[in-house]
Amino acid sequence: MDRLLYALSLLGVIVSACSGALxxxxxxxxxxGVLAIATATAIGGGxxxxxxxxxxxxxxxxxxxxxxxxxxxxxxTLLVTRFGKPPRMAxxxxxxxxxxxxTISGAQVTESLHSPALVVVLMGAITGAAGGVLRDVLSGExxxxxxxxxxxxxxxxxxxxxxxxxxxxxxxxxxxxxLGMAAIxxxxxxxxxxRIRLPIFHIADED
Amino acid sequence: MDRLLYALSLLGVIVSACSGALxxxxxxxxxxGVLAIATATAIGGGxxxxxxxxxxxxxxxxxxxxxxxxxxxxxxTLLVTRFGKPPRMAxxxxxxxxxxxxTISGAQVTESLHSPALVVVLMGAITGAAGGVLRDVLSGExxxxxxxxxxxxxxxxxxxxxxxxxxxxxxxxxxxxxLGMAAIxxxxxxxxxxRIRLPIFHIADED
Amino acid sequence: MDRLLYALSLLGVIVSACSGALxxxxxxxxxxGVLAIATATAIGGGxxxxxxxxxxxxxxxxxxxxxxxxxxxxxxTLLVTRFGKPPRMAxxxxxxxxxxxxTISGAQVTESLHSPALVVVLMGAITGAAGGVLRDVLSGExxxxxxxxxxxxxxxxxxxxxxxxxxxxxxxxxxxxxLGMAAIxxxxxxxxxxRIRLPIFHIADED
Numbered sequence: 001m002d003r004l005l006y007a008l009s010l011l012g013v014i015v016s017a018c019s020g021a022l023x024x025x026x027x028x029x030x031x032x033g034v035l036a037i038a039t040a041t042a043i044g045g046g047x048x049x050x051x052x053x054x055x056x057x058x059x060x061x062x063x064x065x066x067x068x069x070x071x072x073x074x075x076x077t078l079l080v081t082r083f084g085k086p087p088r089m090a091x092x093x094x095x096x097x098x099x100x101x102x103t104i105s106g107a108q109v110t111e112s113l114h115s116p117a118l119v120v121v122l123m124g125a126i127t128g129a130a131g132g133v134l135r136d137v138l139s140g141e142x143x144x145x146x147x148x149x150x151x152x153x154x155x156x157x158x159x160x161x162x163x164x165x166x167x168x169x170x171x172x173x174x175x176x177x178x179l180g181m182a183a184i185x186x187x188x189x190x191x192x193x194x195r196i197r198l199p200i201f202h203i204a205d206e207d
Numbered sequence: 208m209d210r211l212l213y214a215l216s217l218l219g220v221i222v223s224a225c226s227g228a229l230x231x232x233x234x235x236x237x238x239x240g241v242l243a244i245a246t247a248t249a250i251g252g253g254x255x256x257x258x259x260x261x262x263x264x265x266x267x268x269x270x271x272x273x274x275x276x277x278x279x280x281x282x283x284t285l286l287v288t289r290f291g292k293p294p295r296m297a298x299x300x301x302x303x304x305x306x307x308x309x310t311i312s313g314a315q316v317t318e319s320l321h322s323p324a325l326v327v328v329l330m331g332a333i334t335g336a337a338g339g340v341l342r343d344v345l346s347g348e349x350x351x352x353x354x355x356x357x358x359x360x361x362x363x364x365x366x367x368x369x370x371x372x373x374x375x376x377x378x379x380x381x382x383x384x385x386l387g388m389a390a391i392x393x394x395x396x397x398x399x400x401x402r403i404r405l406p407i408f409h410i411a412d413e414d
Numbered sequence: 415m416d417r418l419l420y421a422l423s424l425l426g427v428i429v430s431a432c433s434g435a436l437x438x439x440x441x442x443x444x445x446x447g448v449l450a451i452a453t454a455t456a457i458g459g460g461x462x463x464x465x466x467x468x469x470x471x472x473x474x475x476x477x478x479x480x481x482x483x484x485x486x487x488x489x490x491t492l493l494v495t496r497f498g499k500p501p502r503m504a505x506x507x508x509x510x511x512x513x514x515x516x517t518i519s520g521a522q523v524t525e526s527l528h529s530p531a532l533v534v535v536l537m538g539a540i541t542g543a544a545g546g547v548l549r550d551v552l553s554g555e556x557x558x559x560x561x562x563x564x565x566x567x568x569x570x571x572x573x574x575x576x577x578x579x580x581x582x583x584x585x586x587x588x589x590x591x592x593l594g595m596a597a598i599x600x601x602x603x604x605x606x607x608x609r610i611r612l613p614i615f616h617i618a619d620e621d
Contacts, residue, residue: 032567033560039536047466052254054263056468057527061537064530113264116271122246123268138560146240146345153239259461261470320471323478329453330475353447353552360446 004174005108008181009046009059012101013066017042017073019094020135022086027139031078038074039067041135045102049109049127095132095144096155096188100181103128103156104163108177117164124160125153128184151191159184211381212315215388216253216266219308220273224249224280226301227342229293234346238285244345245281246274252309252338256316256330302339302351303362303395307388310335310363311370315384324371331367332360335391358398366391418588419522422595423460423473426515427480431456431487433508434549436500441553445492451552452488453481459516459545463523463537509546509558510569510602514595517542517570518577522591531578538574539567542598565605573598 020041024034043060050058060066080086106127110120129145129152136143145152163180167173227248231241250267257265267273287293313334317327336352336359343350352359370387374380434455438448457474464472474480494500520541524534543559543566550557559566577594581587 027560029560030565030568032571036539036559036567051258051465052265053268054261054265054468058466058468061467061524061527061529061533064532067532067536113268115268118271118274119268122274138557140556140560142347143345145243146234146236146347151237153243154237157239258465259472260475261468261472320475322475325478325481326475329481332450349554350552352450353441353443353554358444360450361444364446 005105005177008101008177009105010065010069012098012105013042013046013069014073015094015101016045016098016131017070018077019091019098019132021074021077022081022091022094023135023139023141025078025081034078035071035074037135037138038077039070040138041098041131042070042073043067043131044134045106045127045129045131048130049106049123052123052126053110053113055109092188092192096185098131099128099152099156099188100159100184102131103159103184104177104180107160107163107180108173111164120164121157121160124163125156128156129153151187155184155187155191158187212312212384215308215384216312217272217276219305219312220249220253220277221280222301222308223252223305223338224277225284226298226305226339228281228284229288229298229301230342230346230348232285232288241285242278242281244342245284246277247345248305248338248342249277249280250274250338251341252313252334252336255337256313256334259330259333260317260320262316299395299399303392305338306335306359306363306395307366307391309338310366310391311384311387314367314370314387315380318371327371328364328367331370332363335363336360358394362391362394362398365394419519419591422515422591423519424479424483426512426519427456427460427483428487429508429515430459430512430545431484432491433505433512433546435488435491436495436505436508437549437553437555439492439495448492449485449488451549452491453484454552455512455545455549456484456487457481457545458548459520459541459543462544463520463541466537466540467524467527469523506602506606510599512545513542513566513570513602514573514598516545517573517598518591518594521574521577521594522587534578535571535574538577539570542570543567565601569598569601569605572601
């Protein structure tokens, strides 16, 4: 069980590092810059989670395997993309999986501190979204989180909510977590494939 | 007295959430994106204050009322602006009040840790300005803090200084705090209404 | 020895404040905005280091001399540039020295917590680069860290690595630290003067 959680968080770091390398690779950066952005994407969300919760030492200082996994994934992405263009969907899939893993992991850590549901959902969404926002800001792109019709925050909030709900219904934590992750990935894919959207909100200024 | 401080900090969160919703509403975001930016604006400054001071659990994890107040204010702003354009001044007034509340609250918390005056003023200004900077960065606008002639940082620093001075002169903390807040709001309004400015500093490069 | 470290970290704050004032001075900001960006540049990296490591109180709250040094350096820069254009190299030299000081200081603090080498190098590079990134983001410029051919991160990582290596070879900490700083400054100067570069990595999208 704890092993499953550990394996999933390593997997989250790995897919996030891939998404970071793929985003940074579209800009003309030297390979060290690509590694830097990939690492920041991979550890950004969890770092913010640990700092906001005051969990010291933060996860990648306590366990440097996360840094190793992140660097290996980024180098792997660089090598693979040498030999062929990555499919356009690769970035979106890696990003959706990273969002799914980190949102549920952020929610679970916060839950273990006996926080109320609202705080658990919010910390899950922050943990999930922060890595991708950092990646896009460092790469000079508009964060996916704030792009129209991406359902990015929606997916994170809905997934964390479904996770908590399933636990309330008596599901074991691990299965509830997998359900929450699946919900996040499915909502993101739905937004991308079928262009499902939330209503736009627009204020026109007086002038 | 502690009650007054609590009421004021809730009020600070509320006006900041309104300013966040009004800023994000000018961009074409879905309503969840608007809520996200409003919440980030409302809790950003206080979160940075608590993290820099190492005060755990941070304020909105200790007391989720802040999240509830922030979401309610953001939803209220969305509803009100459905039925009519907000006056152009609404954003600037909400922003000025948020700056006033958070600067003094940041200064007061830091003071309670027996820090020297310089640190108290700096932490006040950081707490006050951070929410608005986060709001503008996430909305893709130049932060008010760095826009010419806004006297944004000046207002925060002057207000925190006046607060400390009034305390030195023997005023009770609550009245000194209200004086500091009034000073901040007045300086901001003066900058907006009468276009008072500080001298511009410009370096021309050799070339 | 501890004295040398203290003197060097004050020097790091001072040169970083100068680089912040010179960068902010190119934008049309009032003088208080210039002071704010200079201070953020000077204390940004060390603040991030202390927050990530959970070292409370953070350095400039524990010792306000850092704030005094930073403000004095920024005011000095403003005064000097009143009387003549700064040479174009001034900014790049101040920035390189700041990167050198903060990278090694970040590495040394992390080392004292018995972290593995990979974490020491990463925290050194984060500490070194964060101030400059904050400076450039607040000034609305592309961070030097991500500009093509600057070898910015490379210099930080190489310098931290050389520092650790020299220690392994039995050098005393102070001399190993000076060697690491020299390596960082030399790599940055080499990148600027002789336009030495790392290979660019570029992914072309399918479409």
